[in-house]
Amino acid sequence: xxxxxxxxxxxxxxxxxxxxxxxxxxxxxxxxxxxxxxxxxxxxxxxxxxxxxxxxxxxxxxxxxxxxxxxxxxxxxxxxxxxxxxxxxxxxxxxxxxxxxxxxxxxxxxxxxxxxxxxxxxxxxxxxxxxxxxxxxxxxxxxxxxxxxxxxxxxxxxxxxxxxxxxxxxxxxxxxxxxxxxxxxxxxxxxxxxxxxxxxxxxxxxxxxxxxxxxxxxxxxxxxxxxxxxxxxxxxxxxxxxxxxxxxxxxxxxxxxxxxxxxxxxxxxxxxxxxxxx
Amino acid sequence: xxxxxxxxxxxxxxxxxxxxxxxxxxxxxxxxxxxxxxxxxxxxxxxxxxxxxxxxxxxxxxxxxxxxxxxxxxxxxxxxxxxxxxxxxxxxxxxxxxxxxxxxxxxxxxxxxxxxxxxxxxxxxxxxxxxxxxxxxxxxxxxxxxxxxxxxxxxxxxxxxxxxxxxxxxxxxxxxxxxxxxxxxxxxxxxxxxxxxxxxxxxxxxxxxxxxxxxxxxxxxxxxxxxxxxxxxxxxxxxxxxxxxxxxxxxxxxxxxxxxxxxxxxxxxxxxxxxxxxxxxxxxxxxxxxxxxxxxxxxxxxx
Numbered sequence: 001x002x003x004x005x006x007x008x009x010x011x012x013x014x015x016x017x018x019x020x021x022x023x024x025x026x027x028x029x030x031x032x033x034x035x036x037x038x039x040x041x042x043x044x045x046x047x048x049x050x051x052x053x054x055x056x057x058x059x060x061x062x063x064x065x066x067x068x069x070x071x072x073x074x075x076x077x078x079x080x081x082x083x084x085x086x087x088x089x090x091x092x093x094x095x096x097x098x099x100x101x102x103x104x105x106x107x108x109x110x111x112x113x114x115x116x117x118x119x120x121x122x123x124x125x126x127x128x129x130x131x132x133x134x135x136x137x138x139x140x141x142x143x144x145x146x147x148x149x150x151x152x153x154x155x156x157x158x159x160x161x162x163x164x165x166x167x168x169x170x171x172x173x174x175x176x177x178x179x180x181x182x183x184x185x186x187x188x189x190x191x192x193x194x195x196x197x198x199x200x201x202x203x204x205x206x207x208x209x210x211x212x213x214x215x216x217x218x219x220x221x222x223x224x225x226x227x228x229x230x231x232x233x234x235x236x237x238x239x240x241x242x243x244x245x246x247x248x249x250x251x252x253x254x255x256x257x258x259x260x261x262x263x264x265x266x267x268x269x270x271x272x273x274x275x276x277x278x
Numbered sequence: 279x280x281x282x283x284x285x286x287x288x289x290x291x292x293x294x295x296x297x298x299x300x301x302x303x304x305x306x307x308x309x310x311x312x313x314x315x316x317x318x319x320x321x322x323x324x325x326x327x328x329x330x331x332x333x334x335x336x337x338x339x340x341x342x343x344x345x346x347x348x349x350x351x352x353x354x355x356x357x358x359x360x361x362x363x364x365x366x367x368x369x370x371x372x373x374x375x376x377x378x379x380x381x382x383x384x385x386x387x388x389x390x391x392x393x394x395x396x397x398x399x400x401x402x403x404x405x406x407x408x409x410x411x412x413x414x415x416x417x418x419x420x421x422x423x424x425x426x427x428x429x430x431x432x433x434x435x436x437x438x439x440x441x442x443x444x445x446x447x448x449x450x451x452x453x454x455x456x457x458x459x460x461x462x463x464x465x466x467x468x469x470x471x472x473x474x475x476x477x478x479x480x481x482x483x484x485x486x487x488x489x490x491x492x493x494x495x496x497x498x499x500x501x502x503x504x505x506x507x508x509x510x511x512x513x514x515x516x517x518x519x520x521x522x523x524x525x526x527x528x529x530x531x532x533x534x535x536x537x538x539x540x541x542x543x544x545x546x547x548x549x550x551x552x553x554x555x556x557x558x559x560x561x562x563x564x565x566x567x568x569x570x571x572x573x574x575x576x577x578x579x580x581x
Contacts, residue, residue, distance in 0.1 A: 003377055007362070014364040091360040095421065098326050098354040099377050100346050278328040 004109025040136035057137025062244040064129040076157040079114045080164030081177030118157035149229020156221045162265040169273040191219025217258045220250040285334035294320040296484045307461040309475035317484040318464045353427035357434040359418025368402030378425035392420035412443035433464045468565040503559040504531040510551035
């Protein structure tokens with residue numbers, strides 16, 4: 001499996017779409033950071049204005065973080081969708097699958113390598129977003145809480161990857177990519193609906209969000225990570241009572257569910273790939 | 279070395295291979311011939327473990343074909359070899375040397391050997407995307423034999439190559455054969471197979487319709503042309519009655535589909551009947567005629 005991990009990491013370094021993704025992410029960070037700079041430029045963070053600054057900071061933090069889930073999701077879908085199906089379509093899989101490497105190891109090796117890359121991408125991205133907000137708005141975020149939140153957040157690309165790789169083992173590259181991203185968007189809107197439901201105390205809306213999180217727990221991972229990173233100050237922030245926040249925060253059981261979800265999807269992906277005629 | 283028993287593959291209502299029973303011994307160069315879509319690639323893929331058989335079984339070296347243990351001992355060149363084109367040829371071979379667990383001290387030597395075998399020495403530092411199709415195919419052959427497998431499957435190895443490239447691959451196959459490697463060659467290039475193989479199999483609509491040593495197909499019958507004067511036409515009438523394909527054009531007598539053993543008898547009959555022979559030309563039936571006969575006429579002439 002380590003041969004596949006090494007090869008896949010090298011492949012990622014050579015993928016133009018990843019280069020483009022990194023450049024666009026840097027542009028995003030630049031625009032976001034510039035926005036933060038001009039927002040904080042004339043603000044006073046002392047005395048009675050302190051809480052006001054914290055509120056603005058949390059709002060911008062959750063907005064920045066929320067937008068990042070689309071970028072992380074896109075990177076995970078792009079890498080995962082082509083992982084198996086594209087290799088079948090262009091014939092490169094024949095060289096690998098005819099050699100003494102188990103198909104299970106091919107699939108899991110790719111999954112691990114892509115997970116490493118997308119997790120690193122998520123960590124760097126969210127660490128920069130938090131750091132910019134802490135710098136400009138003097139946000140009271142405990143570094144350990146932030147680190148724990150960022151680590152939980154790495155489950156987001158890993159979850160999407162597990163789903164996309166399952167699709168890639170069963171479908172064509174295009175179909176796997178589109179269906180994975182659409183499914184991801186469904187869970188995003190499900191999370192949105194859940195937060196609004198929590199805000200207006202509507203159980204039906206909350207249940208819609210919970211069901212969508214069971215289908216793909218990416219939104220739950222985002223809110224778990226955000227809640228963990230922002231700690232108690234985040235919970236007290238009025239900003240968190242909105243679609244980007246954690247008005248309806250998932251339980252830690254959801255964390256366990258996410259791990260089981262990933263394991264089951266990978267098992268299914270291996271099952272299909274091992275039985276596939278190449 | 280390789281044995282299949284009633285090996286079949288069905289895709290929904292379509293049968294790709296049906297009840298294939300085949301046996302290949304060590305050191306043979308076996309050529310599988312058949313028209314496009316006959317099931318050649320499917321059969322090879324079943325033997326390698328890339329396609330799951332619907333029924334029947336295949337054994338290689340006494341073990342189940344496609345198992346991890348067997349994949350260590352076989353090599354495979356797909357019809358159009360493709361691999362990550364951002365790698366260099368050398369990187370690709372190093373990757374597979376590690377996959378096949380070649381000892382570190384043998385790795386460099388083994389890579390040099392196979393690069394020489396396929397004529398790519400000096401190009402190992404070039405990226406694969408800068409290789410021509412023919413070079414990629416030869417690189418695929420190098421990768422297939424890097425670990426010195428006992429059995430190599432070559433699926434249309436020369437289809438993407440120009441005549442010189444084909445010659446290089448033919449030479450490489452001959453060198454492998456000299457080393458004792460058993461070769462399973464899939465091809466529809468008849469001349470290629472005729473020059474390379476010791477044994478042949480013909481597949482049609484997924485069924486193996488004939489198999490055996492090359493001599494059984496090529497040298498069994500031949501066409502002969504005899505330049506003769508004073509030919510006795512009674513012989514012609516008799517031969518025609520016997521169902522022999524024969525015609526006379528001035529002093530040239532054309533006899534088709536003659537068994538090798540019959541040639542001296544025919545010559546004796548002509549001379550005993552007073553004919554004076556100036557020249558005898560013999561031409562074996564080419565594989566093309568055998569192929570067309572088997573595929574289009576179900577082997578009517580051979581029968």
